Amino acid sequence: MKYLNMANRIQSNNKPETLLTMIDLSGSMYTDDIKPNRMEAAIMANNEIVKVKKRSYPDDKIGIISFQTTAKFSLIPTHSKDIYNFNEVINDTGLEGGTDFTTPLELAHNYFSGKTVNPGNSSIKKILSSIFFEQSIVKYSPIRNENDNSIKRIILLTDGEHLGKGNPVKIADKLKGIGATIDCIGIGGSPMDVDEELLKQIASRNQDGSIRYSFIGDREHLLRKYSSLAHHLRTV
Numbered sequence: 001m002k003y004l005n006m007a008n009r010i011q012s013n014n015k016p017e018t019l020l021t022m023i024d025l026s027g028s029m030y031t032d033d034i035k036p037n038r039m040e041a042a043i044m045a046n047n048e049i050v051k052v053k054k055r056s057y058p059d060d061k062i063g064i065i066s067f068q069t070t071a072k073f074s075l076i077p078t079h080s081k082d083i084y085n086f087n088e089v090i091n092d093t094g095l096e097g098g099t100d101f102t103t104p105l106e107l108a109h110n111y112f113s114g115k116t117v118n119p120g121n122s123s124i125k126k127i128l129s130s131i132f133f134e135q136s137i138v139k140y141s142p143i144r145n146e147n148d149n150s151i152k153r154i155i156l157l158t159d160g161e162h163l164g165k166g167n168p169v170k171i172a173d174k175l176k177g178i179g180a181t182i183d184c185i186g187i188g189g190s191p192m193d194v195d196e197e198l199l200k201q202i203a204s205r206n207q208d209g210s211i212r213y214s215f216i217g218d219r220e221h222l223l224r225k226y227s228s229l230a231h232h233l234r235t236v
Helices: 038-056 102-112 124-132 168-177 196-202 219-229
Strands: 017-024 061-067 071-079 151-158 181-187 213-216
Touching (some): 017 038, 017 071, 038 219
Antiparallel strands (some): 061 071
């Protein structure tokens, strides 16, 4: 699939994909306008991705980035055939409240660029913990992307607005520049719950000019959307 400009231009083929799916874990995600609540619906949708990938693309990798003001890898990129107990990895342990789109995108950019990253967030809290506590207590297992040949995909799901100081559009443009495709999903009771204008700027564009952004207000539609996104991009 080709995109309109240099920032968005990539091609998809039969290469394996590495898909990083980002889940907003801010407090509003427990609102129950999407049953049973937004958080559970998001987890169910990501389970759909795992099911499709296991069935059709077992060599694809899936990584889960959880975010609030900070971000972390809840699941380091793992072959779909090797993913079990998916629900247990999604939690807000170590995150700091609020919503910041920049932090998960930066984490994805560092990973896709081949930089070594920590699975946990890089907040000042962790830096201080590493100074004042025993090293045996604060343990990290740095990870690095060793497969630069895979197709790079991102799905960012949120029910709110960017409240951080950074510019997520700049980071999104960097990701597109290294060949990543970004889908943005807004969820909630109304499109007014999210910053649609910003999410559309973060999202990639298709060759026909359509933007890879959707607002979804019910669980069934969300499950269908994620099942569709689990499939490889089509070459045109």
